[in-house]
Amino acid sequence: MGMTFAYGPADDAEALRTAHRALELGVTLLDTADFYGPHTNEEFVGRVIAGRRDDVVVSSKVGNEVSPEGTITGKINGRPEYIRATVEGTLRRLGTDRLDLYYLHRIDPDVPIEDSIGALAELVAAGTVRHIGICEASAATIRRAHAVHPLSAVQTEYSLSTRDVEVNGVLETVRELGIGFVAYSPLGRGLLTGRIRSLDTLAEHDFRRIVPRFQEENLAANLTVVERLDAVAADKGVTTGQLALAWVLAQGEDVIAIPGTKRVAYLEENVAASDVRLSADDLAALDQIAPYGSTVGDRYPAGSMATLNR
Structure with missing residues (x-):
C-alpha cells in the first residue's frame, strides 16, 4: 500500500527497486487492493509481476467502494454485483487472468455476509480466483x-501494539x-521500528497524522x-523492527x-527478521512490556474504527 498510497510522497523508482529486490530475496506474497490509490497500487x-506471474502469490481486495470514475466514496460495498464488477478491473490492472487470493476488504453491514462470500465463491468456481x-x-x-x-x-x-485478535x-x-x-501492519505502521519520534517526522499527507495513537x-x-x-532489541543485536516482526x-x-516498506534498506532489514529467534523467556519479557491494551489511542480515526471487527 505504502508504495503508492497513504504514507506521503511516492518514489516510483525506489518502489520498483524494492519490489524487485523482494522477489530476489524470496518474498512471494504481494498484497494489494483496488482501494489503494485508488487503483494505482494494483x-x-x-508492473512488478509482468513476465513472472507464476513466481508470486498475488492477493487483492474488494469492498472499500471505488466509484466508476475512480474515486474513493468512503462507503463499504459488499453487494454481489459490485464484487463481480470490481474483479474485472483488478485483473486488468494486474495484467493477469486470476487472483491467487481475493479478500472482502471490509464487512458491509447492509449486506448479509453469506451474499458477499457467495459472490466470491462464484469467482472461485469460474477460475477467476483461487482462494x-x-x-x-x-x-x-x-x-x-x-x-x-x-x-x-x-x-x-496484529502486532505488539495491536493485539485485539488475541482477546x-x-x-x-x-x-x-x-x-x-x-x-497486516506488523510494525504498528512504523511505531515499532523506533524511528517515529514525533508527528514532525511524518510527511504532510501521511495517513498517520490523523491516527489517534500517533x-x-x-x-x-x-x-x-x-x-x-x-533495549531488548539492543541486547539481542537486532533492530527494534526486527524484534517486532520476529514476535509476530x-x-x-x-x-x-x-x-510494508518503500525502501530497499528497510525491506532487507524486514526480511532478515525471519532469522531472529525468540526464546520463551524473550516472549515472556515482550508480553510484559507490551501486553494487550498497552498502546494508547485507537489504530484508526473514529469513522474507520466503526468498520472493524464486524
Whole structure:
C-alpha cells in the first residue's frame, strides 16, 4: 500500500527497486487492493509481476467502494454485483487472468455476509480466483463466511501494539477452523521500528497524522513502551523492527506477517527478521512490556474504527 498510497510522497523508482529486490530475496506474497490509490497500487503490482506471474502469490481486495470514475466514496460495498464488477478491473490492472487470493476488504453491514462470500465463491468456481479471504471481521462473521465457502485467510492488524485478535476470539476462531492468519501492519505502521519520534517526522499527507495513537500525547506514552523494546532489541543485536516482526512470526506457523516498506534498506532489514529467534523467556519479557491494551489511542480515526471487527 505504502508504495503508492497513504504514507506521503511516492518514489516510483525506489518502489520498483524494492519490489524487485523482494522477489530476489524470496518474498512471494504481494498484497494489494483496488482501494489503494485508488487503483494505482494494483497497476504498480502489475508492473512488478509482468513476465513472472507464476513466481508470486498475488492477493487483492474488494469492498472499500471505488466509484466508476475512480474515486474513493468512503462507503463499504459488499453487494454481489459490485464484487463481480470490481474483479474485472483488478485483473486488468494486474495484467493477469486470476487472483491467487481475493479478500472482502471490509464487512458491509447492509449486506448479509453469506451474499458477499457467495459472490466470491462464484469467482472461485469460474477460475477467476483461487482462494478467498476476509479482512477485519468478527469471529462470528468469520464462522458464517467459512460456512458458505472455506476461507483460506483472515487478514487483520496484529502486532505488539495491536493485539485485539488475541482477546476478541478472532485468532482462536481461525485456528479452530484451519484458516491462515495474515497480520497486516506488523510494525504498528512504523511505531515499532523506533524511528517515529514525533508527528514532525511524518510527511504532510501521511495517513498517520490523523491516527489517534500517533497524536503527540498518545505518541509520547507509546514511545515509553517502544524505548523498552529498543533495549531488548539492543541486547539481542537486532533492530527494534526486527524484534517486532520476529514476535509476530513466533505466534505460530499459521501466522504470516506482511510488513510494508518503500525502501530497499528497510525491506532487507524486514526480511532478515525471519532469522531472529525468540526464546520463551524473550516472549515472556515482550508480553510484559507490551501486553494487550498497552498502546494508547485507537489504530484508526473514529469513522474507520466503526468498520472493524464486524
